[in-house]
Amino acid sequence: xxxxSLLALIRPKFLLxxxxxxxDQFLFNxxxxxxxxxxxxxxxxxxxxxxxxxVNSRLSHEAIQNENHLRTLRLTSNSRRTITYFLEERMxxxxxxxxxxxxxxxxxxxxxxxxxxxxxxxxxGFVDLGLIDNTGIQTSYTGPFNxxxxxxxxxEWFINCVERGSYISEVFLGYRQIPHLIxxxxxxxxxxxxxxxxxTLDIKKFISIITSTxxxxxxxxxxxxxxxxxxxxxxxxxxxxxxIDLPIPPFSSSSQVFQARDPDGDPVLIGYAYIxxxxxxxxxxxxxxxxxxxxxxxxxxxxxxxxISIVIVLFVILCISTFMVNKIYDAxxxxxxxxxxxxxxxxxxxxxxxxAGVAHEINNPLSVINENAGLIKDMFMLKKEYQExxxxxxxxxxxxxSVTRCGEITKQLLGFARQFRPSIQAVNLxxxxxxxxxxxxxxxQYRNISITVDIPEDLPIIHSDYxxxxxxxxxxxxxxxxxxxxxxxIEITASARKQKxxxxxxxxxxxxxxxxxxxxxxxxxFTTKSTEGGTGLGLSIIYGILQKLNGDISVRSxxxxxTTFTVILPIQFEGDIDGENTTCG
Amino acid sequence: xxxxxxxxxxxxxxSLAERLTMRGIAADWTTTCEEALxxxxxxxxxxxxxxxxxxxxxxxxxxxxxxxxxxxxxFIFVTGHGSEESYKAGTREAASYIIKPFKIDLLxxxxxxxxxx
Numbered sequence: 001x002x003x004x005s006l007l008a009l010i011r012p013k014f015l016l017x018x019x020x021x022x023x024d025q026f027l028f029n030x031x032x033x034x035x036x037x038x039x040x041x042x043x044x045x046x047x048x049x050x051x052x053x054x055v056n057s058r059l060s061h062e063a064i065q066n067e068n069h070l071r072t073l074r075l076t077s078n079s080r081r082t083i084t085y086f087l088e089e090r091m092x093x094x095x096x097x098x099x100x101x102x103x104x105x106x107x108x109x110x111x112x113x114x115x116x117x118x119x120x121x122x123x124x125g126f127v128d129l130g131l132i133d134n135t136g137i138q139t140s141y142t143g144p145f146n147x148x149x150x151x152x153x154x155x156e157w158f159i160n161c162v163e164r165g166s167y168i169s170e171v172f173l174g175y176r177q178i179p180h181l182i183x184x185x186x187x188x189x190x191x192x193x194x195x196x197x198x199x200t201l202d203i204k205k206f207i208s209i210i211t212s213t214x215x216x217x218x219x220x221x222x223x224x225x226x227x228x229x230x231x232x233x234x235x236x237x238x239x240x241x242x243x244i245d246l247p248i249p250p251f252s253s254s255s256q257v258f259q260a261r262d263p264d265g266d267p268v269l270i271g272y273a274y275i276x277x278x279x280x281x282x283x284x285x286x287x288x289x290x291x292x293x294x295x296x297x298x299x300x301x302x303x304x305x306x307x308i309s310i311v312i313v314l315f316v317i318l319c320i321s322t323f324m325v326n327k328i329y330d331a332x333x334x335x336x337x338x339x340x341x342x343x344x345x346x347x348x349x350x351x352x353x354x355x356a357g358v359a360h361e362i363n364n365p366l367s368v369i370n371e372n373a374g375l376i377k378d379m380f381m382l383k384k385e386y387q388e389x390x391x392x393x394x395x396x397x398x399x400x401x402s403v404t405r406c407g408e409i410t411k412q413l414l415g416f417a418r419q420f421r422p423s424i425q426a427v428n429l430x431x432x433x434x435x436x437x438x439x440x441x442x443x444x445q446y447r448n449i450s451i452t453v454d455i456p457e458d459l460p461i462i463h464s465d466y467x468x469x470x471x472x473x474x475x476x477x478x479x480x481x482x483x484x485x486x487x488x489x490i491e492i493t494a495s496a497r498k499q500k501x502x503x504x505x506x507x508x509x510x511x512x513x514x515x516x517x518x519x520x521x522x523x524x525x526f527t528t529k530s531t532e533g534g535t536g537l538g539l540s541i542i543y544g545i546l547q548k549l550n551g552d553i554s555v556r557s558x559x560x561x562x563t564t565f566t567v568i569l570p571i572q573f574e575g576d577i578d579g580e581n582t583t584c585g
Numbered sequence: 586x587x588x589x590x591x592x593x594x595x596x597x598x599x600s601l602a603e604r605l606t607m608r609g610i611a612a613d614w615t616t617t618c619e620e621a622l623x624x625x626x627x628x629x630x631x632x633x634x635x636x637x638x639x640x641x642x643x644x645x646x647x648x649x650x651x652x653x654x655x656x657x658x659x660f661i662f663v664t665g666h667g668s669e670e671s672y673k674a675g676t677r678e679a680a681s682y683i684i685k686p687f688k689i690d691l692l693x694x695x696x697x698x699x700x701x702x
Binding site for chain 2: 361368369371382403406407
């Protein structure tokens with residue numbers, strides 16, 4: 001029910017009209033008007049909104065990205081400082097010990113073990129401590145392994161430390177197969193002699209710094225070396241000493257942020273910093289998808305809201321377009337109807353004129369035949385020999401009778417032609433119907449159709465337009481004739497109703513009209529006889545005429561049984577008809 | 586007492602005159618208006634039967650001219666043309682208006698009506 005009324009709101013009427021005869025009765029291209037109005041309104045209404053939606057989305061996207069860029073940069077920078085501090089602090093401790101403790105104390109195991117105990121307590125993270133002389137031999141060691149006397153002279157760290165004075169190693173497994181890193185500091189050179197203090201640092205402490213810097217959840221922070229080997233475990237890219245599958249950024253002395261793609265192809269935001277005096281690169285990786293999650297959900301809501309709004313706007317636009325085009329369509333249709341009616345009546349008027357002309361031309365020769373036949377009969381009557389010749393007299397009577405019949409027909413034609421100017425006069429319905437029926441008598445005989453007229457003698461004389469009524473009855477009887485088949489019947493009855501109106505019923509035993517068609521038969525152009533040249537105007541003209549005459553028409557029909565048209569006419573006509581209101585006797 | 590028949594259709598008017606004569610109504614006929622105007626003033630005619638539509642002059646005009654010469658003349662119009670205009674004009678101008686073809690008895694009836702007046 002609701003769907004139907006909604007459909008009626010948006011579906012333009014012209015779509016419902018199907019022309020069976022293929023002719024286009026439209027004055028305008030409604031489809032074009034409708035489409036243009038719909039498209040134009042849609043563009044005007046939706047383009048600015050869509051534009052703003054897109055611009056807003058872009059701006060907010062950019063803002064969030066910038067914000068994240070800055071945040072990542074800050075995080076990277078802070079973490080870098082923390083890590084640098086962590087390493088520097090331990091390195092400084094070693095340097096302090098070298099400065100503070102004398103060689104003797106450091107080279108004694110008890111002294112070294114005491115210092116390691118202090119370091120563990122003061123800083124934490126120290127695992128062992130060893131003293132290496134300038135030849136690379138570890139002269140003393142304290143820690144969980146027995147490494148005293150080990151020669152490091154060819155180790156890379158030793159060479160590096162000798163060169164630079166201090167050294168921080170990458171994370172490695174070493175003899176112990178436990179990931180760890182070492183830091184080493186060189187003592188000042190005195191008389192070409194020096195020694196190196198070397199400490200192993202526990203990686204756990206190192207990792208805890210990184211994880212604590214992971215202030216932003218849903219991101220990954222880790223340290224890798226310059227070849228991309230992980231120095232601390234990563235959430236997404238592997239365990240310690242695995243190679244990360246991310247681009248290694250070029251060296252930069254400050255913290256940097258850049259966009260890249262991770263191994264899955266997802267765009268990621270990477271913040272990184274090279275840790276000074278170490279082989280480490282600190283990296284923070286944030287997946288764009290995670291960063292933009294909030295933005296995406298907001299966008300989703302926006303798009304939902306936008307879509308629903310657009311649907312409503314489109315619906316309203318459809319309604320407006322349909323309403324507008326329907327108005328134009330209705331106006332056109334009524335104009336067209338008026339034009340058709342005018343055309344129809346002017347056609348009838350010219351047929352009437354033609355009929356009158358023909359009738360007049362025929363009347364003169366008819367009167368000659370009439371008088372001459374009459375004269376012949378008169379002459380025969382004078383002579384005895386012919387007086388009793390019944391055959392001759394009969395022949396002459398046939399001639400005069402035929403002339404009388406022809407005269408009747410021409411009189412009717414003249415009368416028919418006279419009717420097209422409407423004027424109110426007293427009308428005897430019985431005579432009017434009989435006169436109209438006279439046009440159909442011959443056809444009724446040929447097709448063996450019985451015509452019954454049952455109109456009471458005391459039916460009131462009504463005041464109406466004779467010509468219009470004749471047109472109404474002519475069309476209705478003509479329709480009845482077209483509906484009935486051979487041996488059918490047509491019945492015409494009339495009765496007065498409440499002394500105010502007269503009802504005339506015209507019934508046939510024809511094919512009937514379906515209930516659906518009954519609703520439409522008075523609409524102009526509705527026809528079931530389009531293939532036989534029906535214009536679909538007859539009943540609409542009748543309807544128009546009866547409206548003018550303050551009358552009415554209704555139909556009752558059953559498919560296959562027959563149809564009854566009931567014409568209601570007022571006995572007294574009140575009002576004006578075409579500006580003329582004459583009542584003549 | 587005589588009737589003057591005026592109609593451009595000679596075959597019609599002559600036959601009609603003859604038939605009237607047979608029925609004891611003296612009738613004379615002519616097919617032209619000129620002859621009609623010439624004959625009409627004669628006192629023996631008391632009724633003129635005129636065709637409404639004739640060449641040169643319409644029946645209505647002819648009637649007016651005859652009336653000018655014979656004010657007591659009475660008229661019947663006959664016509665093959667049943668237009669509303671000619672009907673209105675005919676009935677206004679003359680006592681009777683008959684549409685062709687008609688039965689002779691109808692005409693005689695009208696003639697008798699006029700004579701009885």
